[in-house]
Amino acid sequence: MATIEMTYRDAISKVLAEEIEHDENVLIMGEDIGRYQGTFRVTQGMFEKYGGKRILDTPITEAGFTGIAIGAAMVGLRPVVEMMTMSFSILAMDQIINHAAKIHYMTGGQAKVPLVVRGPGGAAKQLSAQHTHCLEGWYAHAPGLKVVAPATAVDAYGMLRTAIRDDNPVIFTENPGLYTIKGEIPDDKDFSIPFGKAQILHEGNDVSLIGYSRMTQVNLAAAEALEKDGISAEVVDVRSLSPLDMTTINASVAKTHRAVVVYEDWKFGGFGGEIAARIGEESFDELDAPVVRCGGLNVPTPYARNLELECIPDVDDVIAAVRKLS
Amino acid sequence: MAKAKLEELESPAMLEEFYRQMVFIRRFEEKCNVAYRLGKIGGYMHTAVGMEVTPVGFNHVLKPTYDYIITAYRDHPQPLLLGSDPVAVMGEIMGRSAGLSRGKGGSMHVYDIEKGFFGGWGIVGGHIPLGAGLAFGSKYKGEDRVTLCLLGDGAANQGVVFESMNMAALWDLPIIFAIENNEFAMGTRLEYHAADTELYKRGEPFGIKSERVDGMDILSFIKDAKRIVDWVRKEQKPFVMEIMNYRYNGHGAADNDRQLYRTKEEEAAAEKRDPIARLEKVLIDRNIMNREKMEAIDEELTDQVEAIYEAADASPFPDASEVYANVYTDMDPEKGH
Ligand SMILES: Cc1ncc(C[n+]2csc(CCOP(=O)(O)OP(=O)(O)O)c2C)c(N)n1
Ligand SMILES: [Mg+2]
Numbered sequence: 157m158a159t160i161e162m163t164y165r166d167a168i169s170k171v172l173a174e175e176i177e178h179d180e181n182v183l184i185m186g187e188d189i190g191r192y193q194g195t196f197r198v199t200q201g202m203f204e205k206y207g208g209k210r211i212l213d214t215p216i217t218e219a220g221f222t223g224i225a226i227g228a229a230m231v232g233l234r235p236v237v238e239m240m241t242m243s244f245s246i247l248a249m250d251q252i253i254n255h256a257a258k259i260h261y262m263t264g265g266q267a268k269v270p271l272v273v274r275g276p277g278g279a280a281k282q283l284s285a286q287h288t289h290c291l292e293g294w295y296a297h298a299p300g301l302k303v304v305a306p307a308t309a310v311d312a313y314g315m316l317r318t319a320i321r322d323d324n325p326v327i328f329t330e331n332p333g334l335y336t337i338k339g340e341i342p343d344d345k346d347f348s349i350p351f352g353k354a355q356i357l358h359e360g361n362d363v364s365l366i367g368y369s370r371m372t373q374v375n376l377a378a379a380e381a382l383e384k385d386g387i388s389a390e391v392v393d394v395r396s397l398s399p400l401d402m403t404t405i406n407a408s409v410a411k412t413h414r415a416v417v418v419y420e421d422w423k424f425g426g427f428g429g430e431i432a433a434r435i436g437e438e439s440f441d442e443l444d445a446p447v448v449r450c451g452g453l454n455v456p457t458p459y460a461r462n463l464e465l466e467c468i469p470d471v472d473d474v475i476a477a478v479r480k481l482s
Numbered sequence: 483m484a485k486a487k488l489e490e491l492e493s494p495a496m497l498e499e500f501y502r503q504m505v506f507i508r509r510f511e512e513k514c515n516v517a518y519r520l521g522k523i524g525g526y527m528h529t530a531v532g533m534e535v536t537p538v539g540f541n542h543v544l545k546p547t548y549d550y551i552i553t554a555y556r557d558h559p560q561p562l563l564l565g566s567d568p569v570a571v572m573g574e575i576m577g578r579s580a581g582l583s584r585g586k587g588g589s590m591h592v593y594d595i596e597k598g599f600f601g602g603w604g605i606v607g608g609h610i611p612l613g614a615g616l617a618f619g620s621k622y623k624g625e626d627r628v629t630l631c632l633l634g635d636g637a638a639n640q641g642v643v644f645e646s647m648n649m650a651a652l653w654d655l656p657i658i659f660a661i662e663n664n665e666f667a668m669g670t671r672l673e674y675h676a677a678d679t680e681l682y683k684r685g686e687p688f689g690i691k692s693e694r695v696d697g698m699d700i701l702s703f704i705k706d707a708k709r710i711v712d713w714v715r716k717e718q719k720p721f722v723m724e725i726m727n728y729r730y731n732g733h734g735a736a737d738n739d740r741q742l743y744r745t746k747e748e749e750a751a752a753e754k755r756d757p758i759a760r761l762e763k764v765l766i767d768r769n770i771m772n773r774e775k776m777e778a779i780d781e782e783l784t785d786q787v788e789a790i791y792e793a794a795d796a797s798p799f800p801d802a803s804e805v806y807a808n809v810y811t812d813m814d815p816e817k818g819h
Contacts, residue, residue, distance in 0.1 A: 187668070187670070188669045191671075191742065192668065192670060192739070192742050193669075193739075195668075213674055213675075215636070215639040215670075215675040215676070216607065216636045216637065216639055216640060216667055216675070217639050244605070246605075247605070247640075281524055281525065282525030282577065282588060283525050284525060284591055285587075285604075286604035286605050286608075287604055423816070423818075423819065424815070450819050452819070453815075453817070453818070453819065454809070454816050454817070455806060455809050455815060458585070458586040458800075458804070459577050459585060459586055459591070460585035460799055460800045461524060461577060462799045462800065463585070463799075463802070463804060466802060469819050473819045476819070
């Protein structure tokens, strides 16, 4: 299949535009996404092309417009809600968790909520404590929500299409640090990647580095660095937190016998703990060492750059975690 | 700055003070913009260029450091006027150990609680119930403090605003919800985000006294603000104020696309309402100051800001141990990656 090289950001823009054209019930809602072209420019040019009915600028009222999207989804629309940053989705959490996630169940299957909530999550550069949350683990905790966190341009492209065509509420988390990475995208307006499938992005034999979103890119860099020291690391990109593909994770652990789970969220109580526990339960006999987690420091993200860098797991932190295993 | 009587508010000395404060804020904010471009300040940073009347006016009619002030992320002017160490304000904005929060908050999160300044918040609308809570606390304790809760036109749409106004009216909380209507919520014009653009009316359904005032003219503003502050203090009830002003800079230092939401002509027209130029005209018309004196003041304040910046820049980045300090009052969180 022919491919086109593009950034993670452009891959998301492309699929949004294609789905707007594919299905008249798809619309995008969010703050500054239309006339202002989107804070991270994901919706650039779309307001001019598709108009205000499909590309809807909202007031700064996350709880309200997310609720409106949920209600509209119950009667057949397929809204894609852009959160300017995922931290602002906390204001809409009642609508998402207390409502969207439960509607199909509480109505005994009568109603569906084909909703996507997407936007950048995690730290960028010095955005301080209120703008840097990693919420994918919080959302993955709630039954009824599907949660994905692609790490590459092609996955962003394929998984966002799956999200928009899915009949369940989907949390699609991006990361400010991923928008400019490039990848090859298939030239196919129906290309999609199913949820619940992890992938091996770098093969190795000594240790499995398991992560998602930007941490997968950190793991790839760590694997390269470890190789120079004669350690062969396998990078498992989880991609989909809920549903979670333990088959691929367990198969990797069966090969390497060691696992480090890497996540940007606060280490304490984060989603990496779920993966680590599952490996412990399901691959206990394969393990040569306890599963190690490498997560963000348990503090509100500080502003000062030197402190902020301390908080977010980086290549050195992953290598240090690997060293704990030997 | 002691609380002034009405007639004093127009004395030559007072007008000079207004002038100095407004020019100081503008030069301070402009220096922040320069420092941002040099990479000395990071993240999101928002200046109040064009919006100097609000903090300066309130500074003279509130009881500084006794009354409470809370605002969103456009938070540099208030602590500077309350007498916070300006090096600590600049240090915070630059993420240095000399900062008010030792660099952990940054530009959006400046606090000087001892001076009655409660920040400095990044979630649009999030601080508004907190403001009502400050007023609740002072009233509960039998004090006669006034809480000034500043918010933007965009913030005025958040649900918690209406919830807070309802409770403030229900419980007679001594708070001024001061909506600074600068016509834009980031890149969205007022008419695209507000169903009714007369934002002062938002207090009316709750029976809150509400009023729209000019926020570009310090002389009229100070009288309006004084009347309202005195009323709130005496009655111990809420008030909604809509302050009409304009921001000359982009939304934040990272907003380089003002033409996406306003024209150059519109900006030029707004420049003509510049509150500092307006005050200069009054100073000249009343023979209080000539151009030379103004230029001398400007130069003096520019040098002062330069010295503040240099002192802040000489301060080291926070010590690594800061990362775990203040998560709790009495313990550390679990440590390590
Ligand atoms: C809950 C939330 N949503 C969105 C944002 C992003 N944001 C920051 S400031 C802003 C515009 C606010 O405009 P306004 O209240 O008018 O204040 P101004 O910046 O004009 O002072 C937006 C959308 C945010 N910080 N918090
Ligand atoms: Mg505004």
